[in-house]
Amino acid sequence: MNVARAEWFKLWRKRRIYILAGLYWVIAPILILVVARIIFGNVGGSFVNEEGIVDATMQELTSPFGLARLLLVGPGYMSPTFYIVCVTLIAALLIGDERSQNMWKTVLVVQPNRVAVLTGKVIVAMLALGVLLFGAALAGGLFGAVGTLFLPTAVGGGAWGELLGLFLLQWAFLLAPVLLAFLLIFVVRSGVLGVVMVLFLPSFLEAIYSVLSTIAQLQPLNRINAVFQALRLKNAWDALPQYFFTANLYAPSRAPAQSLASTFGAELGADFGSELGPMAGLLGTGITLPHAALVMLAYSALFGALLYLTFLRRDVD
Amino acid sequence: MNAITATNLTKRYGRTDAVSNVGFEIASGEIVGFVGPNGAGKTTTLRMLAGLIRPTQGRAAILGKPVPGAVLGEVGTMIEEPSFYPYMTGKQNLQHAAALHGGVPPQRIGETLEFVKLENAAEKKVRAYSQGMRQRLALARSLLWHPKVLLLDEPTNGLDPTGIAEFRESLKQVAATGATVLISSHILAEVEKIVDRVLAIDKGALRFDGTLSQLIAQAGGQHVRYSVRAQDGPALMQALRDMGYEPVEAGADGALVDVPQAEASDLVFRLASAGVRVTSATPSAENLESAYLRLVGVDGKPS
Numbered sequence: 001m002n003v004a005r006a007e008w009f010k011l012w013r014k015r016r017i018y019i020l021a022g023l024y025w026v027i028a029p030i031l032i033l034v035v036a037r038i039i040f041g042n043v044g045g046s047f048v049n050e051e052g053i054v055d056a057t058m059q060e061l062t063s064p065f066g067l068a069r070l071l072l073v074g075p076g077y078m079s080p081t082f083y084i085v086c087v088t089l090i091a092a093l094l095i096g097d098e099r100s101q102n103m104w105k106t107v108l109v110v111q112p113n114r115v116a117v118l119t120g121k122v123i124v125a126m127l128a129l130g131v132l133l134f135g136a137a138l139a140g141g142l143f144g145a146v147g148t149l150f151l152p153t154a155v156g157g158g159a160w161g162e163l164l165g166l167f168l169l170q171w172a173f174l175l176a177p178v179l180l181a182f183l184l185i186f187v188v189r190s191g192v193l194g195v196v197m198v199l200f201l202p203s204f205l206e207a208i209y210s211v212l213s214t215i216a217q218l219q220p221l222n223r224i225n226a227v228f229q230a231l232r233l234k235n236a237w238d239a240l241p242q243y244f245f246t247a248n249l250y251a252p253s254r255a256p257a258q259s260l261a262s263t264f265g266a267e268l269g270a271d272f273g274s275e276l277g278p279m280a281g282l283l284g285t286g287i288t289l290p291h292a293a294l295v296m297l298a299y300s301a302l303f304g305a306l307l308y309l310t311f312l313r314r315d316v317d
Numbered sequence: 318m319n320a321i322t323a324t325n326l327t328k329r330y331g332r333t334d335a336v337s338n339v340g341f342e343i344a345s346g347e348i349v350g351f352v353g354p355n356g357a358g359k360t361t362t363l364r365m366l367a368g369l370i371r372p373t374q375g376r377a378a379i380l381g382k383p384v385p386g387a388v389l390g391e392v393g394t395m396i397e398e399p400s401f402y403p404y405m406t407g408k409q410n411l412q413h414a415a416a417l418h419g420g421v422p423p424q425r426i427g428e429t430l431e432f433v434k435l436e437n438a439a440e441k442k443v444r445a446y447s448q449g450m451r452q453r454l455a456l457a458r459s460l461l462w463h464p465k466v467l468l469l470d471e472p473t474n475g476l477d478p479t480g481i482a483e484f485r486e487s488l489k490q491v492a493a494t495g496a497t498v499l500i501s502s503h504i505l506a507e508v509e510k511i512v513d514r515v516l517a518i519d520k521g522a523l524r525f526d527g528t529l530s531q532l533i534a535q536a537g538g539q540h541v542r543y544s545v546r547a548q549d550g551p552a553l554m555q556a557l558r559d560m561g562y563e564p565v566e567a568g569a570d571g572a573l574v575d576v577p578q579a580e581a582s583d584l585v586f587r588l589a590s591a592g593v594r595v596t597s598a599t600p601s602a603e604n605l606e607s608a609y610l611r612l613v614g615v616d617g618k619p620s
Contacts, residue, residue, distance in 0.1 A: 002416060002417055002418065003417060005416045006413050006417035007414055008407075008418035009412065010402060010405070010413055012403050013402075013404060013409060014404060015404070070463065097402065101400055101401070101402055102398065102400040103400050103401075103402065104369070105364070105367070105369055105394070105396045105397070105400070105418065106394070106396075106400060106458070108368070108369060109367045109369065109389055109394045110418045111369065111387050111395075111412050111417045111418060112368050112387065112389035112390065113387065114387065131495035147512055185550075193408070198512045301438060315364075315369065315370035315371060316364075316369040316370065
């Protein structure tokens with residue numbers, strides 16, 4: 001608790017946390033409302049809205065529920081995602097700063113219990129991410145309510161319980177990247193390098209898979225794809241993307257994309273019903289939440305074990 | 318019970334021994350100087366005592382309990398360059414350390430800031446602090462929880478003479494409370510003004526453990542060099558030669574002369590008995606630095 005209290009104290013004295021919160025809670029909803037108002041002003045009274053499609057879109061995206069949902073979904077589709085940016089910046093503050101400011105030699109004497117130090121830092125990182133996420137849900141609701149003053153939206157409606165559940169799940173899933181960020185920043189002994197690695201390493205490894213996968217399917221048989229075929233690993237190899245870090249990490253935030261896509265594309269909804277078919281891969285919704293939860297739990301356990309082992313054993317410069 | 322115990326501490330990096338079989342004991346309340354040239358192994362030893370690095374061999378204990386461990390909560394440290402979170406004020410840095418340690422009453426932060434005379438700069442961001450202010454803030458931080466043991470590594474580095482003198486006075490006040498202090502420095506003139514005992518380390522090995530006078534004696538200080546002045550210079554020279562002392566330097570009204578330790582206290586009396594009117598007789602200060610240099614050799618090689 002001492003470590004968590006101290007780190008919480010430190011966290012809120014760094015400007016970057018306010019910038020992240022400002023971007024997520026204020027700038028993003030305001031921009032969405034401004035863009036929505038411009039779109040509504042341009043096409044709200046035109047033939048486009050004859051069947052009320054613009055009004056429906058506004059309700060889906062900028063009502064209190066819609067805006068809160070958009071603040072969950074949107075960050076998951078950025079590149080790199082806003083979630084991973086938050087994770088790395090907070091990790092860089094909590095772990096990277098100790099290195100860059102040469103503070104380990106002080107911190108680990110003042111609080112020699114290294115398990116407590118690391119656990120406190122992880123708790124504070126998760127608390128900060130929780131504040132950011134649930135603050136976004138609240139901000140979405142508040143700004144959405146403001147939007148009803150100048151947009152054709154209504155305050156009521158929306159499955160808030162389900163949405164908050166997705167926020168909660170997304171927050172819990174962020175434990176794995178937090179542990180990964182702590183691990184990489186501590187291992188490479190550099191906040192900047194660690195941040196870059198967290199942002200790009202998982203996607204880089206997944207891109208290598210795609211390249212290898214393509215090569216393995218080349219015809220005629222060559223030395224590389226022959227190895228895969230000889231080892232009879234094709235099924236496991238094909239199933240690998242189901243266990244990719246990024247694909248599973250953002251499953252909760254991307255889950256509502258399915259209903260959004262159905263809403264905006266009546267034909268799409270009619271064709272696929274609740275299944276989006278080829279759109280699932282594009283939207284990243286082909287992975288179920290229970291599956292993603294298990295995968296992220298495994299990643300968390302792996303990264304957590306590596307992090308604690310490294311942190312407890314390594315000498316401090 | 319010893320406040321600090323190092324038993325055969327060894328730290329090996331690759332094939333190089335940064336510290337090799339260093340062992341010593343420091344009793345509660347002692348102020349001990351840890352001297353040696355840069356790269357001698359002082360900081361590595363202190364880091365092992367502070368639990369920051371693990372010894373390759375041997376063990377360290379503070380207040381009888383093994384390090385690293387919870388006993389480090391009784392220790393205050395300043396290891397090398399003082400470091401802080403620059404985006405926080407001096408007071409906030411102390412608040413952070415107090416929260417991290419736990420059990421520090423809020424008023425203690427004000428007390429320590431006042432003790433190191435930083436109360437007027439408490440609300441300034443640390444990035445705006447001078448080197449001297451950072452050193453004092455580091456001392457304040459190390460004192461927050463009334464530590465029983467202080468490990469100070471080159472605490473006066475980068476301070477001007479006034480800062481050094483102020484720091485020394487602060488340290489004396491801390492020592493007066495009964496805290497055990499192990500202070501490392503390569504500025505030996507500084508250490509000798511504070512310490513009761515000296516540990517001398519060179520090339521990772523402990524070369525000496527004892528009091529300053531023992532170090533001087535071991536380093537070959539069998540003679541005391543006196544600067545003697547008299548009203549009649551030639552008479553002084555003659556008397557010294559009659560007593561069997563050959564002056565190292567001779568002037569119009571005085572001389573420098575090496576006198577055996579055993580005869581030093583009688584020098585003035587014997588000169589007066591010989592009819593020399595001595596106006597002053599001052600033993601030149603055989604200090605820690607000269608004794609240490611004799612111990613290890615000017616070039617760092619053992620003499």
